[in-house]
Amino acid sequence: MGKSLFEKIWERHVVKTIEGGPSVLYIDTHFIHEVTSPQAFNGLNKRGIKVFRPKQTVATADHNVPTLNQHLPIKEELSRKQVEALIKNCSEHGVELYGLGHPYQGIVHVIGPELGITQPGMTIVCGDSHTSTHGAFGAIAFGIGTSEVEMVLSTQCLLHSKPKLMRIIVEGELNKGVVSKDIVLYILSKISASGATGYAVEFAGSAIRSLSMEARMTICNMSIEMGGRCGLIAPDETTFNYIKGRKFAPQDFDKAVAEWKQLYSDADAVFDKEYHFDAADIQPMITYGTNPGMGIPVTGTIPTTETINETDKSGLNKSLAYMGLEQGAPIKGQKVDYVFIGSCTNSRIEDLRMVAAFVKGKQKASDVEVWIVPGSKQVEAQAKAEGIDKVFEEAGFVLRQPGCSACLGMNEDKIPAGKYCISTSNRNFEGRQGAGARTLLASPLTAAVAAITGKVGDVREWPL
Amino acid sequence: MAKAFTTISSRFVPLNIENVDTDQIIPARFLKATTRDGFGKNLFRDWRYENDDETKPKADFILNQPQYSGEILVAAKNFGCGSSREHAAWSIQDYGFNVVVSSFFADIFKNNALNNGVLPVTVSEPFLQNLFSLGNEATLTVNLEAQTITIDATGESESFEINAYKKTCMINGYDDIDYLLSIKEDIINYENSAP
Ligand code: SF4
Numbered sequence: 001m002g003k004s005l006f007e008k009i010w011e012r013h014v015v016k017t018i019e020g021g022p023s024v025l026y027i028d029t030h031f032i033h034e035v036t037s038p039q040a041f042n043g044l045n046k047r048g049i050k051v052f053r054p055k056q057t058v059a060t061a062d063h064n065v066p067t068l069n070q071h072l073p074i075k076e077e078l079s080r081k082q083v084e085a086l087i088k089n090c091s092e093h094g095v096e097l098y099g100l101g102h103p104y105q106g107i108v109h110v111i112g113p114e115l116g117i118t119q120p121g122m123t124i125v126c127g128d129s130h131t132s133t134h135g136a137f138g139a140i141a142f143g144i145g146t147s148e149v150e151m152v153l154s155t156q157c158l159l160h161s162k163p164k165l166m167r168i169i170v171e172g173e174l175n176k177g178v179v180s181k182d183i184v185l186y187i188l189s190k191i192s193a194s195g196a197t198g199y200a201v202e203f204a205g206s207a208i209r210s211l212s213m214e215a216r217m218t219i220c221n222m223s224i225e226m227g228g229r230c231g232l233i234a235p236d237e238t239t240f241n242y243i244k245g246r247k248f249a250p251q252d253f254d255k256a257v258a259e260w261k262q263l264y265s266d267a268d269a270v271f272d273k274e275y276h277f278d279a280a281d282i283q284p285m286i287t288y289g290t291n292p293g294m295g296i297p298v299t300g301t302i303p304t305t306e307t308i309n310e311t312d313k314s315g316l317n318k319s320l321a322y323m324g325l326e327q328g329a330p331i332k333g334q335k336v337d338y339v340f341i342g343s344c345t346n347s348r349i350e351d352l353r354m355v356a357a358f359v360k361g362k363q364k365a366s367d368v369e370v371w372i373v374p375g376s377k378q379v380e381a382q383a384k385a386e387g388i389d390k391v392f393e394e395a396g397f398v399l400r401q402p403g404c405s406a407c408l409g410m411n412e413d414k415i416p417a418g419k420y421c422i423s424t425s426n427r428n429f430e431g432r433q434g435a436g437a438r439t440l441l442a443s444p445l446t447a448a449v450a451a452i453t454g455k456v457g458d459v460r461e462w463p464l
Numbered sequence: 465m466a467k468a469f470t471t472i473s474s475r476f477v478p479l480n481i482e483n484v485d486t487d488q489i490i491p492a493r494f495l496k497a498t499t500r501d502g503f504g505k506n507l508f509r510d511w512r513y514e515n516d517d518e519t520k521p522k523a524d525f526i527l528n529q530p531q532y533s534g535e536i537l538v539a540a541k542n543f544g545c546g547s548s549r550e551h552a553a554w555s556i557q558d559y560g561f562n563v564v565v566s567s568f569f570a571d572i573f574k575n576n577a578l579n580n581g582v583l584p585v586t587v588s589e590p591f592l593q594n595l596f597s598l599g600n601e602a603t604l605t606v607n608l609e610a611q612t613i614t615i616d617a618t619g620e621s622e623s624f625e626i627n628a629y630k631k632t633c634m635i636n637g638y639d640d641i642d643y644l645l646s647i648k649e650d651i652i653n654y655e656n657s658a659p
Pocket of ligand 1: 107
């Protein structure tokens with residue numbers, strides 16, 4: 001029997017398996033950040049031990065950092081303390097830190113790939129659920145809790161049972177105006193926010209293979225929103241070309257590529273569950289509710305108790321009451337107050353280019369606030385080098401500095417209660433972007449339309 | 465080192481809401497601590513208080529209804545989805561819950577709970593609905609050794625699954641780090657033999 005991509009990587013990383021229990025899984029690369037690591041370092045200090053393999057750990061500050069005036073001390077005391085704790089812990093334990101002010105600083109899931117640290121065949125973890133992003137390179141990458149951060153810091157290993165395997169195949173050509181965010185919101189709307197719980201999800205098919213690395217990362221990023229343990233895509237020429245020449249790319253690149261080429265699911269690999277979707281059915285998508293599975297085409301209507309799927313039925317009225325939306329109403333034309341383009345889902349250079357190409361020569365709607373938050377210092381520098389910052393400035397947008405920002409509202413970038421925010425991030429949970437904030441998840445293109453018109457619109461009505 | 469877990473008999477708090485995500489369990493603004501203590505007072509913060517004001521509890525939220533109490537939280541399906549923040553498990557434990565019952569748990573939450581001595585008990589949907597129909601006086605017994613959950617008044621019972629290794633850890637109050645540290649030789653051997 002053939003093996004799946006996931007199994008090939010998993011089996012190479014099992015140190016041993018406990019009778020009737022989980023496997024000891026070796027972790028190649030561990031990313032850490034300021035919010036979920038301090039208690040783990042405390043644990044090590046209490047045991048009197050040091051980080052076991054500090055060279056395999058990379059740190060950055062992203063979750064609670066301000067996105068304006070990053071050169072100044074952080075005003076908010078608790079955030080400042082967390083960042084200071086990270087600096088201290090990294091220096092005491094010999095861990096490389098790309099902190100505030102460093103040219104490599106940025107959202108952890110943006111900097112790993114762009115530095116070439118993320119590579120095919122690896123096991124990668126981080127105390128953050130969107131670690132699944134790195135799976136776009138054909139790696140097993142997943143989020144962990146702080147106790148597990150402590151395990152990896154102290155032993156470079158984790159105890160995990162092998163998940164079930166799922167494959168999601170998307171075949172065909174994408175429609176005009178449809179981008180990878182729409183693909184993943186579409187899949188979510190079909191299989192629900194818990195549809196992949198307990199599974200490692202491989203994304204495959206011609207529509208997936210046609211995507212750039214940035215676009216693939218957007219899809220794997222949101223595999224956690226389906227409940228998936230991780231998401232992964234077999235590496236190919238697109239992957240190899242992306243990694244080539246990056247700072248931490250393998251020295252003997254050709255040898256590495258020869259090994260990476262073995263990383264694919266064999267034709268007779270067996271999956272516990274498989275879904276097939278047709279790319280032609282996918283339209284620009286937007287969410288109306290309070291979990292990422294509650295999505296519809298921008299031209300669609302909000303479901304009613306009669307038309308909604310079973311999974312979201314009981315929560316529909318609660319969601320709509322929170323969102324201030326009505327059953328059966330069209331979503332197109334819905335007023336928007338804020339536009340947030342950022343987060344580890346859509347803050348890479350390709351996302352900013354996409355938005356810039358659309359808004360060039362246009363003006364933002366007067367009653368909308370537009371925040372563009374690049375995923376990293378490198379993305380920011382690249383945007384400036386390409387003149388993208390000027391395009392945004394002329395349109396009336398604010399280009400801020402890198403961090404998680406309004407994706408989770410841990411810094412001061414919060415959406416006020418009751419306001420609508422069209423966001424390129426990944427979660428529309430109650431209060432995610434600030435207490436009472438109402439989030440509509442969409443692609444950078446759909447967000448750009450809202451920035452110009454102040455409303456939810458269909459990007460296909462514009463010349464592209 | 466977590467505390468050893470054997471059997472718990474207690475009343476329970478019914479939280480009949482599906483898809484409770486960890487942003488609801490503990491909103492992001494409370495994640496700025498550098499220790500593990502004191503998260504219980506912010507458990508379900510935005511559902512608990514009007515305008516984030518501790519003097520204005522929302523009367524319709526279950527944690528604010530004193531007739532419901534106990535060490536067991538009973539929640540509707542897909543509990544703990546979303547962010548990987550272990551703070552969710554810490555806040556549940558710090559508040560005083562040692563068991564969470566649901567018909568479906570999100571993966572990372574389940575692991576985080578087990579790593580903190582909070583037992584996630586997965587029951588069938590009919591059994592769960594049965595629990596929601598009980599009054600506030602009802603008590604449940606969760607027996608980890610036997611892997612059963614029982615409604616004390618009627619004796620209705622269901623067995624639940626738990627990984628054998630995790631069960632041993634919980635019963636003895638071991639933690640995974642103790643174990644991993646004890647096999648360091650194996651880990652180093654693996655590193656030396658890996659391709
Ligand atoms: S951008 Fe949002 S989802 Fe991504 S790591 Fe930061 S907080 Fe998490």
